[in-house]
Amino acid sequence: MTQPAVYCAMTVNVVLITGAGQRLGAATARRLINQGCHVLLHVRSSIAEAEGLLAQAKAEGAAGSGEVLVADLTDDDALERLVTEVANHPLVTDHGLYGLVHNASFYSPSNFAETSLDAFRQLTRLHMDAPYLLTQGCLQALKQRNGSVVGMVDTSWGRVWDGLAHYTSTKAGLRQLMLNLAGELAPEVRVNCVAPGAIMAADWEAEHFASVVEKVPLQRSGQASDIAAAIDHLLQHPTITGHVLHVDGGWSIVE
Template sequence: MSRRAVLITGAGQRLGAATASRLMDEGWFVFIHVNSSLDAAQKLLEESMTRNGNGCGHVLQADLTVDSQLQRLVEDVKNHTIVAQNGLAGMVHNASFYSKSKFEETSLETYRNLNRLHMEAPYFLTQELLPELKAAEGAVVGIVDTSWGKAWEGLSHYTSSKAGLRQLMLNLAGELSPTVTVNCVAPGAIMAADWESEHFTNVLKRVPMGRSGNASDIAAAVHHLLESPHLSGQVLHIDGGWSLNDT
Protein backbone atom coordinates (compact mmCIF):
# COMPACT_ATOMS: atom_id res chain seq x y z
CA MET A 1 0.00 0.00 0.00
CA SER A 2 1.32 3.50 -0.82
CA ARG A 3 2.30 5.79 2.07
CA ARG A 4 -0.46 8.12 3.28
CA ALA A 5 0.56 11.70 3.96
CA VAL A 6 -1.26 14.19 6.19
CA LEU A 7 -0.73 17.89 6.88
CA ILE A 8 -1.53 19.00 10.45
CA THR A 9 -1.41 22.73 11.15
CA GLY A 10 -0.18 23.95 14.54
CA ALA A 11 1.25 20.54 15.38
CA GLY A 12 4.35 21.42 17.38
CA GLN A 13 2.66 21.50 20.78
CA ARG A 14 -0.27 20.22 22.82
CA LEU A 15 -3.22 18.59 20.94
CA GLY A 16 -1.69 18.97 17.49
CA ALA A 17 1.55 17.36 18.63
CA ALA A 18 -0.33 14.43 20.21
CA THR A 19 -2.21 13.96 16.93
CA ALA A 20 0.98 14.10 14.86
CA SER A 21 2.64 11.58 17.16
CA ARG A 22 -0.34 9.19 17.01
CA LEU A 23 -0.53 9.34 13.22
CA MET A 24 3.21 8.75 12.77
CA ASP A 25 2.90 5.74 15.09
CA GLU A 26 0.03 4.50 12.89
CA GLY A 27 2.24 4.62 9.80
CA TRP A 28 1.22 7.98 8.35
CA PHE A 29 3.77 10.43 6.93
CA VAL A 30 3.03 13.66 8.82
CA PHE A 31 3.75 17.22 7.70
CA ILE A 32 4.14 18.82 11.13
CA HIS A 33 3.31 22.47 10.52
CA VAL A 34 4.40 25.06 13.11
CA ASN A 35 4.54 28.79 13.47
CA SER A 36 7.00 29.33 16.35
CA SER A 37 7.45 25.82 17.82
CA LEU A 38 10.22 24.63 15.50
CA ASP A 39 12.38 23.04 18.22
CA ALA A 40 9.44 21.22 19.82
CA ALA A 41 8.36 19.87 16.42
CA GLN A 42 11.85 18.70 15.57
CA LYS A 43 12.04 16.87 18.91
CA LEU A 44 8.62 15.30 18.31
CA LEU A 45 9.78 14.08 14.90
CA GLU A 46 13.09 12.72 16.26
CA GLU A 47 11.26 10.82 19.02
CA SER A 48 8.88 9.35 16.46
CA MET A 49 11.77 8.34 14.20
CA THR A 50 13.34 6.52 17.15
CA ARG A 51 10.11 4.52 17.54
CA ASN A 52 9.13 4.17 13.89
CA GLY A 53 12.26 4.60 11.79
CA ASN A 54 13.28 7.43 9.47
CA GLY A 55 10.95 9.04 6.99
CA CYS A 56 7.80 9.35 9.10
CA GLY A 57 7.40 13.10 8.84
CA HIS A 58 8.67 16.54 7.94
CA VAL A 59 8.51 19.87 9.79
CA LEU A 60 7.22 22.94 7.93
CA GLN A 61 7.05 26.52 9.23
CA ALA A 62 4.56 29.24 8.24
CA ASP A 63 2.59 32.03 9.87
CA LEU A 64 -0.87 31.17 8.54
CA THR A 65 -2.06 34.77 8.80
CA VAL A 66 0.47 35.88 6.15
CA ASP A 67 -0.53 35.17 2.54
CA SER A 68 3.01 34.72 1.19
CA GLN A 69 3.81 32.16 3.92
CA LEU A 70 0.56 30.29 3.27
CA GLN A 71 1.49 30.10 -0.41
CA ARG A 72 4.98 28.80 0.45
CA LEU A 73 3.46 26.13 2.73
CA VAL A 74 1.25 24.95 -0.14
CA GLU A 75 4.24 24.73 -2.49
CA ASP A 76 6.33 22.85 0.11
CA VAL A 77 3.59 20.24 0.54
CA LYS A 78 2.77 19.96 -3.19
CA ASN A 79 6.42 19.54 -4.17
CA HIS A 80 7.30 16.93 -1.58
CA THR A 81 8.04 13.59 -3.26
CA ILE A 82 5.54 11.63 -1.20
CA VAL A 83 2.69 14.01 -2.16
CA ALA A 84 3.77 14.21 -5.80
CA GLN A 85 3.66 10.40 -5.91
CA ASN A 86 0.67 9.52 -3.68
CA GLY A 87 -1.34 12.71 -3.23
CA LEU A 88 -2.37 14.03 0.18
CA ALA A 89 -4.55 11.63 2.16
CA GLY A 90 -5.27 13.94 5.09
CA MET A 91 -5.43 17.55 6.18
CA VAL A 92 -6.10 18.63 9.77
CA HIS A 93 -6.94 22.29 10.43
CA ASN A 94 -5.78 22.52 14.03
CA ALA A 95 -3.87 25.82 14.36
CA SER A 96 -5.57 28.27 16.66
CA PHE A 97 -5.09 31.21 18.98
CA TYR A 98 -7.22 31.20 22.14
CA SER A 99 -7.46 34.44 24.08
CA LYS A 100 -10.13 36.12 26.14
CA SER A 101 -10.97 39.82 25.89
CA LYS A 102 -14.09 41.94 26.24
CA PHE A 103 -15.95 42.62 23.00
CA GLU A 104 -15.57 46.40 23.51
CA GLU A 105 -11.80 46.03 23.83
CA THR A 106 -11.06 43.54 21.05
CA SER A 107 -9.59 45.25 18.00
CA LEU A 108 -10.66 44.66 14.44
CA GLU A 109 -7.08 43.58 13.73
CA THR A 110 -7.32 40.80 16.35
CA TYR A 111 -10.61 39.69 14.85
CA ARG A 112 -9.21 39.70 11.31
CA ASN A 113 -6.21 37.65 12.39
CA LEU A 114 -8.44 35.01 14.00
CA ASN A 115 -10.61 34.90 10.90
CA ARG A 116 -7.46 34.43 8.85
CA LEU A 117 -6.23 31.65 11.10
CA HIS A 118 -9.51 29.78 11.67
CA MET A 119 -11.28 30.37 8.34
CA GLU A 120 -9.13 31.82 5.56
CA ALA A 121 -6.12 29.53 6.04
CA PRO A 122 -8.25 26.33 6.09
CA TYR A 123 -10.18 27.61 3.04
CA PHE A 124 -6.99 28.39 1.10
CA LEU A 125 -5.07 25.24 2.11
CA THR A 126 -8.00 22.97 1.24
CA GLN A 127 -8.60 24.74 -2.08
CA GLU A 128 -4.96 24.83 -3.18
CA LEU A 129 -4.26 21.23 -2.17
CA LEU A 130 -7.56 19.84 -3.44
CA PRO A 131 -6.02 18.10 -6.49
CA GLU A 132 -3.67 16.25 -4.14
CA LEU A 133 -6.52 15.44 -1.72
CA LYS A 134 -8.63 14.11 -4.59
CA ALA A 135 -5.72 12.08 -5.94
CA ALA A 136 -5.51 10.24 -2.60
CA GLU A 137 -9.31 10.19 -1.98
CA GLY A 138 -8.38 11.99 1.19
CA ALA A 139 -10.00 13.27 4.37
CA VAL A 140 -10.13 16.76 5.87
CA VAL A 141 -10.69 17.36 9.59
CA GLY A 142 -11.39 20.76 11.14
CA ILE A 143 -10.73 21.13 14.86
CA VAL A 144 -13.53 23.32 16.18
CA ASP A 145 -14.95 23.51 19.71
CA THR A 146 -18.21 23.12 21.63
CA SER A 147 -19.19 26.83 21.64
CA TRP A 148 -21.59 26.49 18.68
CA GLY A 149 -24.91 28.21 19.54
CA LYS A 150 -23.68 29.44 22.94
CA ALA A 151 -22.49 32.74 24.38
CA TRP A 152 -19.07 32.45 25.98
CA GLU A 153 -18.05 35.60 27.85
CA GLY A 154 -15.15 37.50 26.32
CA LEU A 155 -14.77 35.04 23.48
CA SER A 156 -16.89 36.43 20.60
CA HIS A 157 -13.83 36.78 18.36
CA TYR A 158 -12.79 33.18 19.01
CA THR A 159 -16.18 31.44 18.94
CA SER A 160 -17.43 33.20 15.80
CA SER A 161 -14.33 32.33 13.79
CA LYS A 162 -14.55 28.71 15.01
CA ALA A 163 -18.21 28.66 13.95
CA GLY A 164 -17.06 29.82 10.52
CA LEU A 165 -14.61 26.92 10.32
CA ARG A 166 -17.32 24.48 11.38
CA GLN A 167 -19.68 25.71 8.66
CA LEU A 168 -16.91 25.71 6.07
CA MET A 169 -16.14 22.08 6.87
CA LEU A 170 -19.80 21.01 6.75
CA ASN A 171 -20.37 22.80 3.46
CA LEU A 172 -17.26 21.22 1.97
CA ALA A 173 -18.42 17.80 3.13
CA GLY A 174 -21.19 18.22 0.59
CA GLU A 175 -19.18 19.95 -2.12
CA LEU A 176 -16.19 17.61 -2.09
CA SER A 177 -18.15 14.38 -1.97
CA PRO A 178 -17.84 11.66 -3.12
CA THR A 179 -14.04 11.94 -3.44
CA VAL A 180 -12.97 13.67 -0.22
CA THR A 181 -14.52 13.30 3.25
CA VAL A 182 -14.75 16.33 5.56
CA ASN A 183 -15.52 16.24 9.29
CA CYS A 184 -14.94 18.17 12.50
CA VAL A 185 -13.66 17.25 15.93
CA ALA A 186 -15.05 19.45 18.71
CA PRO A 187 -12.88 19.13 21.82
CA GLY A 188 -14.43 20.09 25.15
CA ALA A 189 -12.23 20.87 28.16
CA ILE A 190 -9.05 19.01 27.24
CA MET A 191 -6.01 21.12 28.05
CA ALA A 192 -6.32 24.52 29.78
CA ALA A 193 -4.61 27.62 28.47
CA ASP A 194 -2.24 29.23 31.00
CA TRP A 195 -4.68 32.05 31.77
CA GLU A 196 -7.86 30.00 32.37
CA SER A 197 -7.06 27.45 35.10
CA GLU A 198 -9.80 28.68 37.48
CA HIS A 199 -12.45 28.74 34.74
CA PHE A 200 -11.28 25.32 33.53
CA THR A 201 -11.71 23.83 37.04
CA ASN A 202 -15.26 25.23 37.18
CA VAL A 203 -16.09 23.82 33.76
CA LEU A 204 -15.01 20.35 34.87
CA LYS A 205 -17.74 20.41 37.55
CA ARG A 206 -20.29 20.41 34.69
CA VAL A 207 -18.64 17.61 32.71
CA PRO A 208 -20.57 14.33 33.25
CA MET A 209 -17.36 12.29 32.96
CA GLY A 210 -16.04 14.39 35.86
CA ARG A 211 -12.62 15.13 34.42
CA SER A 212 -10.83 16.79 31.54
CA GLY A 213 -10.08 14.85 28.39
CA ASN A 214 -6.60 13.91 27.24
CA ALA A 215 -4.75 15.05 24.14
CA SER A 216 -4.70 11.39 23.12
CA ASP A 217 -8.54 11.41 23.01
CA ILE A 218 -8.41 14.11 20.31
CA ALA A 219 -5.64 12.28 18.46
CA ALA A 220 -7.71 9.08 18.45
CA ALA A 221 -10.78 10.92 17.10
CA VAL A 222 -8.79 12.54 14.29
CA HIS A 223 -7.20 9.20 13.43
CA HIS A 224 -10.64 7.58 13.28
CA LEU A 225 -12.04 10.26 10.97
CA LEU A 226 -9.03 10.13 8.66
CA GLU A 227 -9.46 6.40 8.20
CA SER A 228 -13.27 6.21 7.87
CA PRO A 229 -14.13 6.55 4.17
CA HIS A 230 -17.91 6.46 4.70
CA LEU A 231 -17.95 9.09 7.45
CA SER A 232 -18.46 12.67 6.26
CA GLY A 233 -20.22 15.84 7.43
CA GLN A 234 -20.00 14.99 11.13
CA VAL A 235 -19.00 17.00 14.18
CA LEU A 236 -17.59 14.63 16.76
CA HIS A 237 -17.80 16.07 20.27
CA ILE A 238 -14.96 14.81 22.45
CA ASP A 239 -16.11 16.54 25.62
CA GLY A 240 -16.96 13.94 28.27
CA GLY A 241 -20.64 14.82 27.77
CA TRP A 242 -20.16 18.52 28.62
CA SER A 243 -22.56 19.56 25.82
CA LEU A 244 -25.37 17.68 27.63
CA ASN A 245 -25.08 19.91 30.70
CA ASP A 246 -24.29 23.26 29.07
CA THR A 247 -27.25 24.60 27.18
Protein backbone atom coordinates (compact mmCIF):
# COMPACT_ATOMS: atom_id res chain seq x y z
CA MET A 1 0.00 0.00 0.00
CA THR A 2 2.89 2.38 0.61
CA GLN A 3 5.38 3.69 -1.86
CA PRO A 4 8.99 3.88 -0.68
CA ALA A 5 9.57 7.29 0.83
CA VAL A 6 12.26 9.52 -0.60
CA TYR A 7 14.93 9.96 2.07
CA CYS A 8 17.55 12.58 1.37
CA ALA A 9 19.67 15.14 3.13
CA MET A 10 17.49 18.04 1.97
CA THR A 11 14.44 19.12 3.92
CA VAL A 12 11.36 17.24 2.75
CA ASN A 13 8.04 19.06 2.74
CA VAL A 14 5.74 16.50 4.33
CA VAL A 15 2.00 17.20 4.03
CA LEU A 16 -0.94 15.26 5.46
CA ILE A 17 -4.24 15.65 3.56
CA THR A 18 -7.35 13.99 4.95
CA GLY A 19 -9.85 12.60 2.45
CA ALA A 20 -7.24 12.73 -0.30
CA GLY A 21 -8.35 9.78 -2.45
CA GLN A 22 -10.78 11.64 -4.67
CA ARG A 23 -12.00 15.00 -5.95
CA LEU A 24 -10.54 18.14 -4.33
CA GLY A 25 -8.26 16.30 -1.90
CA ALA A 26 -6.78 14.21 -4.73
CA ALA A 27 -6.22 17.30 -6.91
CA THR A 28 -4.34 18.90 -4.02
CA ALA A 29 -2.25 15.79 -3.39
CA ARG A 30 -1.37 15.61 -7.10
CA ARG A 31 -0.26 19.25 -7.21
CA LEU A 32 1.89 18.97 -4.08
CA ILE A 33 3.52 15.70 -5.21
CA ASN A 34 4.35 17.31 -8.55
CA GLN A 35 6.08 20.07 -6.64
CA GLY A 36 8.25 17.67 -4.70
CA CYS A 37 6.32 17.23 -1.44
CA HIS A 38 5.93 13.89 0.29
CA VAL A 39 2.17 13.63 0.73
CA LEU A 40 0.50 11.42 3.29
CA LEU A 41 -2.81 10.72 1.56
CA HIS A 42 -5.33 9.85 4.22
CA VAL A 43 -8.37 7.91 2.93
CA ARG A 44 -11.28 6.03 4.44
CA SER A 45 -12.40 3.86 1.51
CA SER A 46 -10.69 5.30 -1.60
CA ILE A 47 -7.55 3.18 -1.21
CA ALA A 48 -7.37 2.05 -4.84
CA GLU A 49 -7.89 5.62 -6.10
CA ALA A 50 -5.12 6.99 -3.88
CA GLU A 51 -2.75 4.20 -4.87
CA GLY A 52 -3.58 4.86 -8.53
CA LEU A 53 -2.77 8.54 -8.05
CA LEU A 54 0.63 7.66 -6.56
CA ALA A 55 1.39 5.15 -9.30
CA GLN A 56 0.52 7.72 -11.96
CA ALA A 57 2.65 10.41 -10.30
CA LYS A 58 5.58 7.99 -10.18
CA ALA A 59 5.09 6.96 -13.82
CA GLU A 60 5.05 10.62 -14.84
CA GLY A 61 8.30 11.26 -12.97
CA ALA A 62 6.80 13.60 -10.37
CA ALA A 63 9.36 15.35 -8.19
CA GLY A 64 7.67 14.18 -4.99
CA SER A 65 6.21 11.03 -3.52
CA GLY A 66 3.51 9.87 -1.18
CA GLU A 67 1.86 7.06 0.70
CA VAL A 68 -1.63 6.07 1.73
CA LEU A 69 -2.88 6.06 5.33
CA VAL A 70 -6.30 4.56 6.08
CA ALA A 71 -8.68 5.58 8.88
CA ASP A 72 -12.35 6.22 9.49
CA LEU A 73 -12.14 9.59 11.21
CA THR A 74 -15.45 9.06 13.00
CA ASP A 75 -13.94 6.11 14.87
CA ASP A 76 -12.07 7.35 17.97
CA ASP A 77 -9.59 4.44 18.03
CA ALA A 78 -8.83 4.71 14.31
CA LEU A 79 -8.35 8.46 14.67
CA GLU A 80 -5.96 7.98 17.58
CA ARG A 81 -3.99 5.38 15.57
CA LEU A 82 -3.73 7.80 12.65
CA VAL A 83 -2.48 10.61 14.89
CA THR A 84 0.20 8.30 16.32
CA GLU A 85 1.15 6.98 12.88
CA VAL A 86 1.66 10.50 11.51
CA ALA A 87 3.46 11.89 14.56
CA ASN A 88 5.86 8.90 14.61
CA HIS A 89 6.41 8.70 10.85
CA PRO A 90 10.19 8.84 10.22
CA LEU A 91 9.89 11.64 7.67
CA VAL A 92 7.75 13.64 10.09
CA THR A 93 10.12 13.16 13.03
CA ASP A 94 13.09 14.09 10.80
CA HIS A 95 11.61 16.98 8.85
CA GLY A 96 8.53 18.06 10.81
CA LEU A 97 5.19 18.66 9.11
CA TYR A 98 5.06 21.33 6.42
CA GLY A 99 1.31 21.12 5.90
CA LEU A 100 -1.85 19.65 7.41
CA VAL A 101 -5.03 19.91 5.33
CA HIS A 102 -8.34 19.08 7.00
CA ASN A 103 -10.28 18.13 3.88
CA ALA A 104 -12.33 15.00 4.72
CA SER A 105 -16.03 15.69 4.74
CA PHE A 106 -19.48 14.25 4.29
CA TYR A 107 -22.04 16.39 2.47
CA SER A 108 -25.56 15.06 2.22
CA PRO A 109 -28.90 16.72 3.01
CA SER A 110 -31.06 15.48 5.83
CA ASN A 111 -34.26 17.04 7.17
CA PHE A 112 -33.48 18.60 10.57
CA ALA A 113 -36.56 17.07 12.26
CA GLU A 114 -35.44 13.59 11.23
CA THR A 115 -31.67 13.86 11.72
CA SER A 116 -30.64 11.89 14.80
CA LEU A 117 -28.11 13.07 17.34
CA ASP A 118 -25.96 10.16 16.28
CA ALA A 119 -25.93 11.34 12.65
CA PHE A 120 -25.07 14.86 13.83
CA ARG A 121 -22.24 13.50 15.97
CA GLN A 122 -20.74 11.74 12.95
CA LEU A 123 -20.27 15.17 11.40
CA THR A 124 -18.95 16.84 14.56
CA ARG A 125 -16.42 13.98 14.71
CA LEU A 126 -15.43 14.38 11.07
CA HIS A 127 -15.39 18.19 10.80
CA MET A 128 -14.33 19.15 14.34
CA ASP A 129 -13.00 16.31 16.53
CA ALA A 130 -10.67 14.91 13.86
CA PRO A 131 -9.15 18.31 12.92
CA TYR A 132 -8.83 19.12 16.64
CA LEU A 133 -7.03 15.89 17.52
CA LEU A 134 -4.90 15.74 14.36
CA THR A 135 -3.72 19.33 14.82
CA GLN A 136 -2.98 18.68 18.50
CA GLY A 137 -1.16 15.41 17.78
CA CYS A 138 0.91 17.02 14.99
CA LEU A 139 1.64 20.23 16.87
CA GLN A 140 5.26 19.45 17.68
CA ALA A 141 5.93 18.42 14.10
CA LEU A 142 4.21 21.56 12.76
CA LYS A 143 6.25 23.77 15.10
CA GLN A 144 9.47 21.98 14.15
CA ARG A 145 8.92 22.91 10.47
CA ASN A 146 7.07 26.22 11.01
CA GLY A 147 4.35 24.46 9.08
CA SER A 148 0.80 25.46 8.40
CA VAL A 149 -2.73 24.11 8.68
CA VAL A 150 -5.59 24.56 6.21
CA GLY A 151 -9.21 23.81 7.11
CA MET A 152 -11.59 23.22 4.21
CA VAL A 153 -14.81 25.09 4.91
CA ASP A 154 -17.41 26.51 2.50
CA THR A 155 -19.51 29.60 1.77
CA SER A 156 -22.41 28.70 4.10
CA TRP A 157 -21.18 30.93 6.97
CA GLY A 158 -24.09 33.16 8.13
CA ARG A 159 -26.47 31.65 5.55
CA VAL A 160 -29.28 29.13 5.40
CA TRP A 161 -28.66 25.94 3.42
CA ASP A 162 -31.90 23.95 3.58
CA GLY A 163 -31.55 20.45 5.01
CA LEU A 164 -27.88 20.98 5.77
CA ALA A 165 -27.83 22.38 9.33
CA HIS A 166 -25.76 19.38 10.48
CA TYR A 167 -23.19 20.11 7.76
CA THR A 168 -23.05 23.93 7.90
CA SER A 169 -22.91 24.13 11.70
CA THR A 170 -20.03 21.67 11.98
CA LYS A 171 -18.13 23.47 9.18
CA ALA A 172 -18.69 26.71 11.14
CA GLY A 173 -17.11 24.94 14.11
CA LEU A 174 -14.11 23.97 12.00
CA ARG A 175 -13.77 27.54 10.73
CA GLN A 176 -13.79 28.98 14.25
CA LEU A 177 -11.36 26.29 15.46
CA MET A 178 -8.95 27.25 12.68
CA LEU A 179 -9.24 31.00 13.31
CA ASN A 180 -8.76 30.59 17.06
CA LEU A 181 -5.74 28.36 16.50
CA ALA A 182 -4.26 30.92 14.09
CA GLY A 183 -3.90 33.20 17.08
CA GLU A 184 -2.93 30.55 19.61
CA LEU A 185 -0.32 28.76 17.51
CA ALA A 186 1.42 31.89 16.21
CA PRO A 187 4.21 32.65 15.67
CA GLU A 188 5.40 29.08 14.95
CA VAL A 189 2.43 27.74 13.02
CA ARG A 190 0.08 29.45 10.54
CA VAL A 191 -3.57 28.39 10.26
CA ASN A 192 -6.01 29.32 7.48
CA CYS A 193 -9.14 28.14 5.69
CA VAL A 194 -10.15 27.69 2.07
CA ALA A 195 -13.85 28.21 1.32
CA PRO A 196 -14.67 26.68 -2.08
CA GLY A 197 -17.83 27.73 -3.88
CA ALA A 198 -19.67 25.39 -6.23
CA ILE A 199 -16.66 23.45 -7.52
CA MET A 200 -17.67 19.79 -7.85
CA ALA A 201 -21.29 18.77 -7.42
CA ALA A 202 -22.23 15.91 -5.14
CA ASP A 203 -24.28 13.20 -6.88
CA TRP A 204 -27.54 14.42 -5.34
CA GLU A 205 -27.21 18.15 -6.16
CA ALA A 206 -26.69 18.42 -9.93
CA GLU A 207 -29.83 20.55 -10.45
CA HIS A 208 -29.19 22.82 -7.48
CA PHE A 209 -25.56 23.16 -8.55
CA ALA A 210 -26.50 24.45 -12.03
CA SER A 211 -28.81 27.08 -10.49
CA VAL A 212 -26.01 28.21 -8.15
CA VAL A 213 -23.51 28.58 -10.98
CA GLU A 214 -26.00 30.84 -12.84
CA LYS A 215 -25.89 33.27 -9.89
CA VAL A 216 -22.10 33.29 -9.55
CA PRO A 217 -20.66 36.63 -10.81
CA LEU A 218 -17.86 34.90 -12.74
CA GLN A 219 -20.48 32.46 -14.16
CA ARG A 220 -18.30 29.42 -13.74
CA SER A 221 -17.99 26.87 -11.02
CA GLY A 222 -14.21 26.60 -10.87
CA GLN A 223 -12.03 23.53 -11.04
CA ALA A 224 -10.55 21.21 -8.45
CA SER A 225 -7.16 22.54 -9.57
CA ASP A 226 -8.24 26.07 -8.47
CA ILE A 227 -8.75 24.76 -4.95
CA ALA A 228 -5.43 22.91 -5.01
CA ALA A 229 -3.72 26.16 -6.05
CA ALA A 230 -5.39 28.07 -3.20
CA ILE A 231 -4.30 25.47 -0.62
CA ASP A 232 -0.78 25.48 -2.03
CA HIS A 233 -0.71 29.28 -1.83
CA LEU A 234 -1.70 29.26 1.84
CA LEU A 235 0.83 26.53 2.65
CA GLN A 236 3.64 28.51 1.03
CA HIS A 237 2.81 32.06 2.05
CA PRO A 238 4.94 33.10 5.03
CA THR A 239 2.70 35.91 6.26
CA ILE A 240 -0.92 34.83 5.84
CA THR A 241 -2.58 33.43 8.95
CA GLY A 242 -6.14 33.56 10.29
CA HIS A 243 -7.55 34.03 6.79
CA VAL A 244 -10.54 32.45 5.04
CA LEU A 245 -9.77 32.38 1.32
CA HIS A 246 -12.96 32.24 -0.76
CA VAL A 247 -12.49 30.46 -4.07
CA ASP A 248 -16.04 30.80 -5.29
CA GLY A 249 -16.24 33.02 -8.38
CA GLY A 250 -17.80 35.72 -6.20
CA TRP A 251 -20.76 33.60 -5.04
CA SER A 252 -20.42 34.80 -1.45
CA ILE A 253 -20.78 38.49 -2.41
CA VAL A 254 -24.12 38.07 -4.16
CA GLU A 255 -26.05 35.83 -1.78
